Amino acid sequence: MTPLLLHKYHGLGNDYLICHRDIADRLTNEQIQILCHRHYGIGSDGLLIDSGDQIHPTLRIINPDGSEAEKSGNGLRIYARYLFDIGRVGHQPFLVHTAGGDVCCTVHDDSHQITVEMGQANFNPAALPALLDLPEALNYPLKLKDETLSVSLVSMGNPHCVVPVDKLDLAQVYRLGPQIENHPLFPRRTNVQFVEVVDRATLRIGIWERGAGFTTASGSSSCAAASVMRKLGRVDDRVNVNMPGGQLRISFRHNFQVSMCGPVHKIASLTVDEDCFSAAITQK
Known part of the structure; x- marks a missing residue:
């Protein structure tokens, strides 16, 4: 039997x-939910599936609760680095297909740094979707x-609800994030960002991710938060977004x-023992 070979990265x-x-x-x-579980499996914020052929990189994203995400900024950066590590791409820009749209990725000379062209921010509620006729x-x-x-709504190919705050409080993220994620306004749920504007080039955000809960960082959430603040005229064209895990530009x-x-x-890189799946998760 072919071993269950997986790789683990973080952004x-x-x-x-x-x-x-x-x-x-x-x-x-x-089994995917077990693999993502912090105690029963390896532990992760989701599973990235390399679904394309050698010529057309295609990414599927499975959340820890088993649902599928359309797009992930950190996931795309990780996928780009993975393709570079296995020799499928070099330092030239290349296209990746996702359910949330095609994006262009570049692995820089320092292979730790990845740029992703995330596409156009869409402020129409129907794009999330959200049940608003506006x-x-x-x-x-x-x-x-x-x-x-x-709140302000935006799609980056996946849904986001941005909540401006005077001062970021992560306890508020934990308290209100689940309510907003599962609000009836969002039939497919939503990602949530609480955003503090530090100055015209700097944001601080706390993230409640759809299907994953609190997370230390998110690429699409950073793009969503910055896009809303740019739309509202509160930041300029270059923004540093600071999260508990670090900073994105x-x-x-x-x-x-x-x-x-x-x-x-x-x-x-690791091989999963199938005994991992012999007991069901009793509490998630």
């Missing part, structure tokens, strides 16, 4: 397992159980075309 502490589709095809959804939802009053928040071109640059580090 600013946002860690992913990655494998070829030949391996992923042997895994059930429950062309844009900026500073929208979102009613929660015990309070109403002013976001820049804008015409029509809100978003570019993201940041680090990736490889943790391990």
Whole structure:
């Protein structure tokens, strides 16, 4: 039997397992959840599946709860570094296909640094989707159980709800993140960012990721937060986004075309023992 070979990388502490589709095809959804579990499996913020052929890199992204994400900025940087490590790409820009759209990636001479052209920020609620008949939802009053928040919605190929705050409080992220993720306004749930504007070139954000919960860093969340603050006129075209895991550099071109640059580090290549799957997860 072919071993279950996986690789583990992280981008600013946002860690992913990655494998070829030949391996992923042997895994059930429950087994993927076990692999991502911090105690029952290897532990990760999701599984990246190399689904394309040698010429057309294609990325699928499975969240720790077994749901599938359209796009992930950190996941794309990790996938780009993985393709570089196995010799499929070099330092020239290359295209990656995702369910959230095609993106261009570049592995720099220092292979730790990866740039991803994330595409155009889309402020139409239908793109998330969100159940609002509006062309844009900026500073929208979102009613929660015990309070109403002013939020702004944007799609980066995946859904985001951005919450401006005067001072970032990670306890608030944990408390309100699940309510916003699962709000009826978002039929496919949403990613959530709480954003503090430090100055016109600097943001601090806390992230509640759809299907994963609190995470130390997120590329698409950084792009979403920066895009909303740029749309609201609170930052300029180059923005450093600071998260608990570290910093990403976001820049804008015409029509809100978003570019993201940041680090990736490889943790391990490992073979999974199938005994890992012999007991079901009793508590997730």
